[in-house]
Amino acid sequence: MQKVTIKEIIKKKNKTPIVCTTAYSKTIAKIADKYCEIILVGDSLGMVLYGMESTRDVKIQTMILHAKTVKKFAKKSLVIFDMPYKTYTNKFTAYKNAKKVIKLTKCDAVKLEGGKNIANIIKYLTKRKIPVMGHIGLLPQFSIDFKVKGKSFIQEEQILNDAKAVSQSGAFAIVIECVIESLAKKITKSVSVPTIGIGASKYCDGQIIVSDDILGLSDFSPRFVKQYSNLQKIIERSIKNYSADVRQRRFPSYKNVYK
Ligand code: KIV
Numbered sequence: 398m399q400k401v402t403i404k405e406i407i408k409k410k411n412k413t414p415i416v417c418t419t420a421y422s423k424t425i426a427k428i429a430d431k432y433c434e435i436i437l438v439g440d441s442l443g444m445v446l447y448g449m450e451s452t453r454d455v456k457i458q459t460m461i462l463h464a465k466t467v468k469k470f471a472k473k474s475l476v477i478f479d480m481p482y483k484t485y486t487n488k489f490t491a492y493k494n495a496k497k498v499i500k501l502t503k504c505d506a507v508k509l510e511g512g513k514n515i516a517n518i519i520k521y522l523t524k525r526k527i528p529v530m531g532h533i534g535l536l537p538q539f540s541i542d543f544k545v546k547g548k549s550f551i552q553e554e555q556i557l558n559d560a561k562a563v564s565q566s567g568a569f570a571i572v573i574e575c576v577i578e579s580l581a582k583k584i585t586k587s588v589s590v591p592t593i594g595i596g597a598s599k600y601c602d603g604q605i606i607v608s609d610d611i612l613g614l615s616d617f618s619p620r621f622v623k624q625y626s627n628l629q630k631i632i633e634r635s636i637k638n639y640s641a642d643v644r645q646r647r648f649p650s651y652k653n654v655y656k
Contacts, residue, residue, distance in 0.1 A: 401434045401475045403506070403528055403569045409434075410591045415570075415603025417593055418611065421446055421463045425608050426470040435570075435593070436471050437508065437530075437605065438464040440479045440538070445609040452537050455481040457494060464502035477530055478504040482538045485509050488521035495527045508572065510536040512559020516566040523567030531563035533584075534597065535575035545596070547580035557584060564588035572605060573597040575621065596621030 409415050417435035420426040421442045429436050442463055443455035460481055468476045478498050485491035495507045506528035509515055519529050534546045534556055547553045556576060563571050568590060573581055575596040582600035585592045594601030596619065606622055609615045613627035642648035 398473045400473055403475065406434060406475060407569055407590060410589070410602050415591055415593060417603055417605035418608045419605070420467045420471065420608055423466050423470045426467040429608065430471040430474050433474050435477060435603070435605070436467060436474045437477045438467050438479060438502075438504070439607065440481050441607050441609075445607060445615055453482040457481055457484050457498065461498060461501050464498065464504055468503050475505045476502075477506045477508050478502060479508045485515070485518055488518045491518045492522060492525060492527070495522055496525075499527065506530055506569070508532055510538050511563075512556070513562040516562040519563060519566035519568050529566075529568045530593075531560075531568040531571040532574065533559045533563060533571060534573045537574070543575075545575050545577060547576040553580050553583075556580060557587065560584040560588050560592075564590050570603075573601060 406415060415435060416433045417437060418429050418433050419437045419439040419441060420429050421438060426436060438460065440452040440455040440460065442459070443449040443452045447459075449455065460478065464476070464478050480491070480494065480498075484494045491509070498504065498507065507522070508530040509519065510532040511518075512531075512533050519531065522529050535543065537543075547556055557580070560571060560573070570591045570593055571584075571588065572593045572595060573584060576584075578598035578600060581592070581594055581597040585600050585602060591602035593603040593605050595605045607615070610618060610622040611625050613624045613629055618624055639648065
């Protein structure tokens with residue numbers, strides 16, 4: 398089992414689709430590691446695991462705890478640490494925090510949300526050997542409307558310029574979230590690094606979906622999600638059956654008892 402490298406990810410542009418998902422725990426990390434090139438310890442954990450209203454409430458300490466576990470059990474994939482809100486407000490803060498999280502978690506790279514406005518930060522980090530994955534389009538840490546992006550000419554131009562700025566600043570890949578198909582296609586053609594789409598069409602170089610969405614553990618499923626299982630239903634059935642067994646004294650049975 399060979400460790401995926403950033404060089405290999407870059408080489409996949411325009412060739413083979415890059416498979417990515419999120420992981421926050423040991424079990425998902427172990428399974429995702431078998432099938433994905435990239436595992437993101439996403440700040441989406443604030444909403445999907447902790448029931449927060451937005452990713453803005455996620456603290457760096459919480460991310461570190463989950464990232465340490467994921468990195469320990471994902472032996473092959475590239476593991477990316479999603480920098481939480483307000484941890485990269487300027488290049489010095491970003492560098493201090495990114496260096497700390499990489500040292501503590503051993504993650505392979507960090508992800509930052511933003512375009513032209515954070516180009517100087519991405520450049521500062523990459524020049525100092527901290528690999529960065531960009532994130533443009535809909536930015537959950539800063540968005541208020543959570544609407545699809547790129548429908549107007551002005552927005553299209555702005556996001557395209559963001560993509561170019563992020564790529565030119567040294568990011569090795571760019572997540573494009575929730576933009577119209579034609580824009581995703583344009584961006585993918587315009588930048589030299591792989592694009593990873595989430596709600597950004599088949600024209601990206603790779604895809605990412607939040608693991609809880611794949612598994613049917615989330616309460617809300619946007620149009621861009623394909624749900625492959627309904628674990629909520631399976632969990633509900635399991636706990637319901639367990640509770641009935643306890644109440645009817647069917648559990649524990651002789652099989653579960655020490656003599
Ligand atoms: O936090 C996250 O899971 C993400 C993905 C949606 C790309 O940023």
